[in-house]
Amino acid sequence: MAGKCNCPCCPRTKEPKAVPLPSVxxxxxADHLWSTGKDKAVNLRMEGSGPGSETxxxxxxxxxxxxxxxxxxxALASKQEGQWVTVTWRQYYExxxxxAKSFLKLGLERYHGVGILGFNSPEWFISDIGCIFAGGLATGIYTTNSPEACQYVAANCEASVLVVxxxxxLVxxxxxxxxxxxxxxxxxxKDELQPKLPNLYTWAEFMKLGEEVPDEQLDAVIGSLRANECCTLIYTSGTTGNPKGVMLSHDNLTWTANAAGVMSQLSHGEEVVVxxxxxxxxxxxxxxMWIGVRFAGTTYFAEPDALKGSLGTTLKEVRPTAFLGVPRVWEKMQEKMKAIGAKASPMxxxxxxxxxxxxxxxxxxxxNEEHAVPWGFMLANNLVFKRVRSALGLDRCKACxxxxxxxxKDTLEYFMSLNMPLLELYGMSESSGPHTISxxxxYRxxxxxxxMPGCKTKLDNPDQDGNGEICFWGRNVFMGYLNMPDKTEEALDQDGWLHSGDLGRHNQNxxxxxxxxxxxxxxxxxxxxIPPVPIEDAVKAETAIISNAMLIGDKLKFLSLLLTLKCVVDDNGEPTDELSPEAVAFCQQHGVTATKVSEILANKEPAIYKAIQEGMERVNAKATSNAQKIQKWVILEQDFSISGGELGPTMKLRRPVVVKMYQEKINKMYGVENQ
Structure with a gap:
């Protein structure tokens, strides 16, 4: 049973104050749909009726x-000394x-940032929302950032306070x-303060700081907040140049949370997420955070080592009603389940x-909305599907x-075969997250x-196959990039459409x-x-030992590939030299006893290199033109990772970074002399 929090900074019985609010x-x-000044409001993209017209x-x-x-x-649940401790919505609000009072006491200025640097926790949420209540700009900073990258974000948002x-x-x-x-x-x-420095506070000290600040002072700030003003900055992890501060308004977040939740058919007071x-x-x-606030869901916080292995345990304890995983999370689950399946009896x-x-x-x-139930489905459901869901902690999950x-496609079909269709979402920081939802x-x-209802998509400059640049319109479209008018003008056209930089097409539905x-x-x-992703995916699907594949060939005479092999990841998320169980199984199938990446590379293990080349040939056989065929490839010494810099925070490939890191190997494939 979850315990109740009794710490001195968690008021338990106080009723929420009646705060004088502006007329809704x-x-x-405001004069424009966009702005690059943190204290400038914008016109909202309101519709005359329907889902874009809400107050x-x-x-x-x-x-x-x-x-x-x-x-x-x-509202919130986190582990303390091995026990789940919950905070109610009333306690959370207080x-x-x-x-917010403590931020005011520390001198947080209006429209100045509060930078938050740490793993997900109740303190993260409370710092973010407290900052917004106090009239500041809530600003998350990636835990993987270097000191210099932290400095850039904190200086750019003029952070008055940093929460670490x-x-x-802290270091x-x-x-x-x-x-x-x-x-x-x-x-x-978290943790004891090692250096006792001036203006450095523990969480308990911080929460007590504002006790003397009168309610009236905070209420006056809250009463002055406006829905079309900035309240949050999301820094995009730029692959080149400095990150851009995406300015999101109160309306961006409140409207989008509602629209996404309604489209996903969420129930008030019933949802649970990790x-x-x-x-x-x-x-x-x-x-x-925001859909939770809108729909009174309960958020359980995973352990900081979630992506290194503990997430599975948390899911089994919490049994969420919805679960969002980036592709790498689903791929890891797939690999693990396949490895377990490989050890099962023939029967x-x-x-x-x-x-x-x-x-x-x-x-x-x-x-395809035919809803034909094949013979044996109920039996398969009882024997396999239900058990798999329970084993993953997703038995209550209505949507993955x-x-x-x-x-x-391989990963999508794998989970469909287990009666767990993965529903794809699409959007960007500049659209406050979601723009299209399955x-x-x-879904397809x-x-x-x-x-999302209330939003619009248009495809700019479509080609003969209907592929054009995806452009967004709606109340989810951001205010602008902080202090970057030129970049804002690149992203938003004169009519206020957001240009995504992605190419897409619509089907007849x-x-x-x-x-x-x-x-x-x-x-x-x-x-x-040539779009690289379909070719990279095809190569990975053909050869089970490959972890990452990155296509090279811009302004070059032919296409080539940088490949990495599947390996074990250590406790810090760093790729090791040990091959993953799936990679070892692949080697054994080809009569190879290697268990390390270095062993395969040292001997250019003929059987493995031959298997990869055969995979390439199968992919090339389906190429639509000779220009789309892969001519050369090289295996890198270690897999891509966030800490290595090749992957962004959501495991997205940072192509310019990879090209820079492996320029020497690329030059070699193209017979270019290194300068």
Whole structure:
């Protein structure tokens, strides 16, 4: 049974204060749909009727509505000394007010940032929302950032306060503190303070700081908040140049949380999610925090080592009603399940294969809205599907989502065969997260769903096959990039449409398919445009030992590939030299005893190199032209990782970074002398 929090900073009995709110239609004066000044309001993309016409509201108004209806319902749950401890919506609200008062006490200025640097936790949420209540700009900073990258974000948002998780993150800030002229205080929310420094506070000290701040002072700030003003900054992890601060308004977040939840058919007071993806990323923030506030859901916080192995245990304990995984999370689950399946008895394997064929048949039928239930489905469900869901902790899960990076057809079909269709979402930081959503009764494999009601999509400059640049319109479209008018003008056209840089097409039923990314398109020396992802996915699907594949060939005479092999990841998320169980099994199937990546590379293991080459030939046989055939490939010494810099925070490939890192190997494949 979850315990109740009794710490001194968690008021338990106080009723929420009646706060003088502006009339719900009061918006700050504005002249434009966009702005690059943090204190400038924007016009909202309101519709005359229907889903885009709802009355705008601030974060505080949305939160207070939930507290009034669900005050005693659990809002947050986190592990303390091995036990789940819950905080109700009323307690959560009071803690956000207490944090807001402490920020005011520390001198948080209006429209200045509060940087939050740490793994997902109640303190993260309370710092974020407390900052917004106090009139600041909530700013997540990636835990993987270097001290210099932390300094850039904190300086760019003029952070008055930085909230850090532990000593490791504190050390980064202390290294750059002298380059942060607006910084007034640092709060560390976990572990003992090692250095006792002025203006450095524990979480308990911080929460007490504002006790003397009168309610009236905070209420005056809350009462001055406007729905069309900025409240949050999301920094895009730029592959080149400095990250851009995406300015999101109260309305961006409150409207999008409602629209996404309604489209996904969420029930008020019934939803349960596990928070583990980086909260500095818009997808996690909207999914874990804002939809939770709008629909009075309960957010359980995973352990900091979630992506290194503990997530499975948390899922089994929590049994969420919806689960969002980036493609790499689903791929890891798939690899693990395949490894377990490989050790099963021949009889069990036959049963599993039979059940999966039934599952795939059933889900394709459901996807095409035919709803034909194949013979044996109930038996397969009882023998296999239900057991798999229970083993994963997803037995209560009504929807399994994937987004933030491309996913392979192989992984999608694998989960469909287990009666767990993965529903793709699509959007970007600049669209406050989701723009198109797949739902359990409306999805197509390899499509990222249909546009949210109240939003619009247009395809700019379509080619003869209907592929054009995907452009967004709706109340989810951001305000602009902080202090970057030139970049804002690149993203938003004169009419206010957001240009995504992604290429896509619609099918006859208005499902959106992403077909490439303009900047990722490889234009060969012969002038042919080639989207790399389908070729990379095909190579990975053909050869089970390959972990990552990256296509090279921009402005070059032919295509080549950088490959990495599947390996074991250590406790810090770093790739090791040990081959993964699936890779070892692949080697054994080909009569090879190697267990390390280095062993395969040292001997250029003929059987493995031959198997990979045969996979390439199968992919090349399906190529639409000679220019799309892979001529050369090389295996790299280690897999891509976030810590290595090749992958972004959501495991998205950072192509320019990889090219730079492996330029020497690329030059060698093309016979170019290294300078």
């Amino acid at each position: 239609t009061t918006l700050a004066p 705008p509201m601030t974060i505080h108004q949305m939160f207070l509505e939930t507290v009034e209806s669900y005050g005693d319902h659990p 803690q956000c007010r207490a944090a 998780e532990n000593h490791k993150q 980064k800030i202390l290294q750059v503190k002298d380059q942060l002229p607006h910084l007034k205080a640092i709060v560390q929310y 928070s583990y993806l980086p909260l500095s990323h818009v997808a996690a923030q909207v999914n874990d 069990r394997k036959r049963v599993a294969d039979w059940a999966k064929s039934i599952g795939l048949q059933y889900n394709y039928s459901a996807m 989502y994937t987004g933030a990076a491309p996913i392979t 739902t359990s009764n409306s 494999i390899m499509s990222c769903g249909k546009v 208005n499902f959106l398919y992403i077909t490439g990314r303009i900047k990722e398109l490889i234009i060969t020396a012969g002038g042919e445009n």
